[in-house]
Amino acid sequence: MKKFYIAKSRRLRGTPFSSRIESQGLTAYTVYNHMLLPAGFEGIEKEYNHLKTHVQIWDVAAERQIQIEGTDAAKLVQLMTCRNLKNSKVGRCYYSPIIDEQGKMINDPIILKLSENKFWISLADSDVGLFAKGIASGLKLQAEVSEPDVNILAVQGPKSFKLMEKVLGKKITELKFFDFDYFPFKGNKYFIARSGWSKQGGYEIYTENREAALNLYDELFSGGKDFNVKPGCPNLIERIESGLLSCGNDFDNNDNPFHCGLDKYVDIKSDINYLGKQALIKVSKEGIKRKLMGVKIDLDKIEMMEEQPLLNGKNLVGYLRSAVYSPHFKKVVGIAMIKKEYWDKKTSFALDIQGTKIKGIICNLPIV
C-alpha cells in the first residue's frame, strides 16, 4: 500500500516530547484531538513483542484533558455520561461513555475526580469540551470548561512497575489500578495514575509543567536501560487482542453504549440525570440488533481504512471496523459490529479482499 507523508502545521500541535521522540526512531504519526500522536517506530510486530515483554514510554499528550470546575461541575459531568458517578471518589479514574441526547457515543474517556468540584476528562478523539461548553451555556451552569496544559506520558509493559519504582521510589508500587495521586521527584510533584491504553500494566503520568515533564522523560529513559526501555505508542495488535475499543475506529456517533458492549457502564435504574437517559431506557426495553465482537480471519495482512462488510452467502453478518495481523494467533484479528443473528458464533463469514473471499470466524472480546 502506498504511503503518504503527514503535512505538519500549528493546527496539528506537537507535544512537549515531539522533538525527543522524533529523534528516537519515530516513523509515523496519527492525529488525535488536533495533536500529533506517535504511531510507529521499528515495526508493529517488533513493538508488540517488546511491549508484552519489557517496558515502553509513550508520548500520549494527544489524550487531552478537559477540565470542568465549579459548583455545577459534578452535575455537568454526570449530564454527559450514562455511568453513575454519584458515589465517585476523589483520586479515582472512571472509564465513562460520553453520549448525546439520542444515547449515541461521542467519546469513551477516563474521567478523573480531582475534587468534589473539579474533574478532568481524559479524552479519546473528539471535542468533548465543545459539547460541555454548549450544555453549560444552555443550562447556565456554574462550571468552567477549559483545556489545561497537561501532557500524558504513559509507561506501559510488564517491566513498567520496576522502572517506575526505580525512578520514583517504592510508594508508586502501592498505587492501585485506576487510582491516582501526586508523587514527588527531584523537586517536582507528578500526577500519576495507574492506568494506560494497554493490558500489559503500567502508569500514566499527567505532566503539568513542561520542564519537569522533560526531566522525567529523560530519567525514565536513562533509568530504563536495565529494563530494555524503548519509545513506543498504543499498539494496534495488543489493543485489539485485549478488546480495548478505539473511538472513531470501532464505534462512532451512530452507535450506543449497548452496541459497544459497555452495558456495565450504563445506569438506567437509579435517579441520576443525564442527557441520553430516556433514549437508553428505550433502547434497553427494545433490545439491540448488533454489537461489537471479536473476529479471526484467515489472512496474514490487512489494511483498514473504512469498515468492511462481512458476508455469509448473501447475508450480511456485520462490519469489520478494526483489524490487524496477530503474530500470536497467526492470523488477522479484528473488532466487528456483528448482527444479532450471529452472536452465537456458529456462523463463519467471508471478507472480500480484491475479489477473493477470505474466511473468518466470530469470537469474544478480548480475543483468547
Added chain:
Amino acid sequence: MKKFYIAKSRRLRGTPFSSRIESQGLTAYTVYNHMLLPAGFEGIEKEYNHLKTHVQIWDVAAERQIQIEGTDAAKLVQLMTCRNLKNSKVGRCYYSPIIDEQGKMINDPIILKLSENKFWISLADSDVGLFAKGIASGLKLQAEVSEPDVNILAVQGPKSFKLMEKVLGKKITELKFFDFDYFPFKGNKYFIARSGWSKQGGYEIYTENREAALNLYDELFSGGKDFNVKPGCPNLIERIESGLLSCGNDFDNNDNPFHCGLDKYVDIKSDINYLGKQALIKVSKEGIKRKLMGVKIDLDKIEMMEEQPLLNGKNLVGYLRSAVYSPHFKKVVGIAMIKKEYWDKKTSFALDIQGTKIKGIICNLPIV
C-alpha cells in the same frame, strides 16, 4: 526536516475521492475534521503557480457539513455566531465566526441557508456539531443536529469558470459570489456554490451522492484537459498572501473575532441573541491589545509547527502563527498576532532561527 508517514485507520476517514486522488500524484495528507485532507502533490510552489494560472480540482470533503434542521434551527445557528443572520437569505453563504460564551473563536465556517428551517455549517477543523448538540440539549431546542454524507469538490483557479461552463453549461457562469443553487448534469443535480478557499475564483460542489460525485469528478478531469486541469489542495502560499485565515493555525480558542480582524462579522448593536454577546460587548468597550497582521521575513524557507515569538530587542512584538516562502515576494510571508504597540508597522522584528536572528517587517493582510 525529517518527514513522517501518516498512519491510516478508519478513525481518519477517507473521502469518496481518496482512491482517485491517491493515484494522481498525491504525496501528503493532513487531517481535518477527523478526515484525510490532501496536502501535497508535486511541490507547493509548482502547485501555487498552477493554481494562479490554470484550474485545480480539490478533494475538500474534510470540510464537513453540520446540518441543523427544525423550527428552532435559525435560533440555534444565531446563538453560535456573532454575525447577524436575521436578514439572511435562502441560497446564500455566510462566512461566520462561531464563538463560545466567552466570545472566543471555536470555528470560522461558511453557513449556508438551505431554507428558513435548515442550515448547513461548512466547517473548519473543530467539532461544532457537538457544541450545537450541547446547546440544543441544554435549551431544549427543536433542532436536529446531524452530519449528512456531503463531500465537497472544489474547482479553483482562473480557468475554473471556463471548465465549469464547459461541463455544466452556461447557467453556472451566472451564479454570483457566495450564492448557491442546484445544477443538473447527466441525470443528477448538483448543489454548487460560488466559493472556495482561495482568492483565485471558483466553485465548491457539495456532492450528496457518492456515485454522482465520482462521475462529476471524472468529467471535470476529462473536460479539463484543455485548461491544464490538475488535482490540487488548499495552497499555503496562496492563502497566506490572500489573508485567508486558518482555524487552529492563525487563531484558536484563546482569541476572539476582534483579535482576528473579523470586526465586520461582529454585531453587538442589534437585538440578536448569541452566547458570547455580553463578552464581546465588553471586549469592544475595552479594546483589544493584539490582532492578526501580515509579516514578511528575510528567509528563503521556514517550517512552522508551533507559534514563534517575534522580538524587537527584548520586547515582544507578537507571535508568528503561519508562514511559508513566497516565490512572488521572494521571502517568507506569514500571519502573526501582533501587539497593539506595533500596529503602525513602523517597527521591524527579529525571528530566532536556531540562534540566528532573522529580520522581518509587519504589513497588512492580504499581503500586497
